[in-house]
Amino acid sequence: MINSFFNQFVLQPGRNKSLLSFWINTIDADILPAVFEQIGVPATPKKTSGDSKQFVVLADQRLIESNGERFQQIAEYVKKCRPT
Numbered sequence: 720m721i722n723s724f725f726n727q728f729v730l731q732p733g734r735n736k737s738l739l740s741f742w743i744n745t746i747d748a749d750i751l752p753a754v755f756e757q758i759g760v761p762a763t764p765k766k767t768s769g770d771s772k773q774f775v776v777l778a779d780q781r782l783i784e785s786n787g788e789r790f791q792q793i794a795e796y797v798k799k800c801r802p803t
Contacts, residue, residue: 735779737777739777740765740775742772742774743774743793743797743799743800744770744771744796744799745770748764748772750796755789760782761776762776763775763776771800
């Protein structure tokens with residue numbers, strides 16, 4: 720499910736960490752940092768394009784699996800941003 724909504728880039732294969740990149744609507748951008756703050760991971764804003772804002776997060780598999788409900792919540796915002 721995660722890879723359907725997030726772009727994933729492996730930074731250092733030996734460390735098992737990936738950089739997740741995703742876009743959300745600008746109006747939802749204020750909500751996102753609070754969601755990531757709940758799991759102790761900063762969501763870094765990268766750029767804005769029109770009504771969308773890109774964020775990146777450094778994560779590993781354990782973080783995603785142990786916080787699946789939070790990532791599902793974030794995926795809902797990402798889905799809202801995708802054109803239909």
